[in-house]
Amino acid sequence: MPELPEVETVCRGLAGVLEGRRLARVLVRRKDLRIPFPPRFAESLTGRKVEKIRRRAKYMLLDLDDGNVLIVHLGMSGRMVVDSSGAPPAAHDHVIFTTDLGVEIRFNDPRRFGLMTLAPREGLEGHKLFRHLGPDPLTPAFTPAVLSAALKGRKTSIKVALLDQRIVVGVGNIYACESLYRAGISPLRKAGTIAGARAEKLVPAIKAVLSAAIAAGGSSLRDHVQPSGELGYFQHAWKVYGREGESCACLESQKVAKAGKAPLGRKGSSPKAAANKGKGVVRRITQAGRSTFYCAGCQT
DNA sequence: AACAAGACCTGCATGC
DNA sequence: TGCATGCAGGTCTTGT
Numbered sequence: 001m002p003e004l005p006e007v008e009t010v011c012r013g014l015a016g017v018l019e020g021r022r023l024a025r026v027l028v029r030r031k032d033l034r035i036p037f038p039p040r041f042a043e044s045l046t047g048r049k050v051e052k053i054r055r056r057a058k059y060m061l062l063d064l065d066d067g068n069v070l071i072v073h074l075g076m077s078g079r080m081v082v083d084s085s086g087a088p089p090a091a092h093d094h095v096i097f098t099t100d101l102g103v104e105i106r107f108n109d110p111r112r113f114g115l116m117t118l119a120p121r122e123g124l125e126g127h128k129l130f131r132h133l134g135p136d137p138l139t140p141a142f143t144p145a146v147l148s149a150a151l152k153g154r155k156t157s158i159k160v161a162l163l164d165q166r167i168v169v170g171v172g173n174i175y176a177c178e179s180l181y182r183a184g185i186s187p188l189r190k191a192g193t194i195a196g197a198r199a200e201k202l203v204p205a206i207k208a209v210l211s212a213a214i215a216a217g218g219s220s221l222r223d224h225v226q227p228s229g230e231l232g233y234f235q236h237a238w239k240v241y242g243r244e245g246e247s248c249a250c251l252e253s254q255k256v257a258k259a260g261k262a263p264l265g266r267k268g269s270s271p272k273a274a275a276n277k278g279k280g281v282v283r284r285i286t287q288a289g290r291s292t293f294y295c296a297g298c299q300t
Numbered sequence: 301a302a303c304a305a306g307a308c309c310t311g312c313a314t315g316c
Numbered sequence: 317t318g319c320a321t322g323c324a325g326g327t328c329t330t331g332t
Contacts, residue, residue, distance in 0.1 A: 001323060032306075034327080040332060058326075076325055077310075084309075090311085111309045156303065163329080172325055221325065291323085307329075308329085 002074040004137070004170025005213035005234065010080050013227035016049045016104050017082055018062065024282075025098040032073060033094060034115040040046045044118060045070065057133050057169035061124075069121045071129065075113025081106045082227040105227070133169045137206050142168060144199035151191040153194060158194050159187035160288045162206075171206060173204045175218060177241045177293045179206040184300045187285075212237065215265075240293040244284040248295035251280025 038044070043046040049065040060080075062070040074080075081093075083104045089096060095107040095116060107116065107240070119127050134150065135142040150167045151158070161167050161174040171179065180187050183205035185198055194202060213219060218232035226232065239250070279297035286292070 006325075073326085075309095076328080078325095099326095110311065112324095114311070115327095119311075160303090163326085174325065219325080228324090289306085302332105304332085305330085311324090313323085314323090315317105316320085 001171030002076075002078065003175050003219075004055075004058060004174070004230065005210055005216075006218035007055055007058050007060060007170075007224055008214050009218040009232060010074070011053050011060050014060075014080055014084070014105065015053045017099065018053075018084065018105065019053060020049070021099040021101060021103075022047060022049045023097050023098075024100045024102075027096040028091065028094070029096065030092075030112075033112050034073070035049040035117060037060060038118050041116075044068070050258060056130060057136065057165060058172070059129065060225075063121060067121055068118050069124055070125075071115075071117050071119060072107070073113070073115045073129075075109055075111060077111040078107065078109035080227050081108055082229075114174070114261040121265065121283060122221075132166050134164075134166050135230035137168050137170055137203075137210055142207070144203045147203055148195035151194050152192040156189060156191050157287055158185060158189050158191045159292050160201075161191035163288070163290070166298065168206070170210065173290050173292075174207070174241045175213065176207055176240070178209045181240045181294060181299060182209055183297065186295050186296070186298055189300075232256070240282050240295060243282045243293060246282050248282055248297055250295060250298035254297070267276045 023045050026045045027287055028037060028232050030041050031037055035139070035203040047063070049060050051065055052063040058073060062072070064070060068272035078300040083106060086104075089106070090108060092108045092110045093106045094109055094112070097105040107114070124130060134145060147168065147185065151156055154161055159176055159180060160172050162179065163173065178188065179202065183198070183201040185194070185202060211234075213234040216232055216237065217230060219235040219238070220231040220233070221235065230281070280291055280295065282295055284291055
């Protein structure tokens with residue numbers, strides 16, 4: 001489920017039920033998530049008050065009243081489900097928190113790529129999970145100059161580079177595709193060529209796509225992303241992701257432009273037209289083992 | 301150093 | 317119906 005907008009949405013949803021609350025009970029039902037739990041994890045958390053919920057990259061950070069931070073990553077399939085009904089645990093409910101008001105927050109993660117651990121708030125930026133991370137795209141620290149400096153000399157594709165959390169955090173497979181589409185940049189382009197005008201387009205495109213997704217409550221695929229159970233609806237705003245074979249908006253505008261000029265009728269298709277065949281249709285390719293969706297007509 | 305490929309794990313849709 | 321295959325929102329490790 002989670003790229004930056006989904007994690008942000010989950011943080012905001014959980015703030016209402018967790019901030020200022022004490023954890024009355026913590027139950028670990030399955031210990032083998034991506035990394036081992038620290039020793040006495042449940043005991044350390046029990047009785048602690050959650051002061052604040054923050055996000056760093058795709059991690060959720062719960063500041064506790066003992067100076068520690070509960071770090072949560074949702075992996076590919078993780079969810080935080082709020083339940084006040086006392087229903088029995090579902091399959092893949094690996095950790096269940098119960099607040100002092102009796103509300104349950106269940107960490108559910110079928111694939112178990114997620115993780116949960118504890119670390120001191122002091123010096124958190126130097127933690128193994130965080131020290132290599134690049135700038136958060138929604139902060140002023142993420143500028144075209146910063147991005148092009150990070151990409152300088154890199155021969156990998158811009159799509160693959162955007163997924164590299166050392167370059168910029170929070171952008172996953174969906175929003176990398178959507179950002180490149182919005183910026184009119186081909187996912188195949190070498191990362192090192194993103195500078196100047198291209199960086200000036202890409203950085204605002206990333207910020208705009210992520211902000212719009214947050215405003216929509218994230219994208220819901222198979223799961224609902226909000227702890228309230230509400231669905232995010234940004235998936236309806238995707239322009240290329242998951243749209244292989246569909247025509248891009250640029251196709252219509254091309255036709256309109258052509259109709260306006262309408263040169264003397266020329267039969268058959270010119271070599272140029274043949275080369276352009278299918279260019280206004282969304283393609284799917286594989287890069288670094290992941291699907292990339294783009295329009296070869298308007299992304300160069 | 302930078303990069304590609306493989307690994308981790310489960311569920312679901314598809315096609316035979 | 318059953319079975320095999322491929323695919324899915326992310327990172328981490330290994331080997332070149």
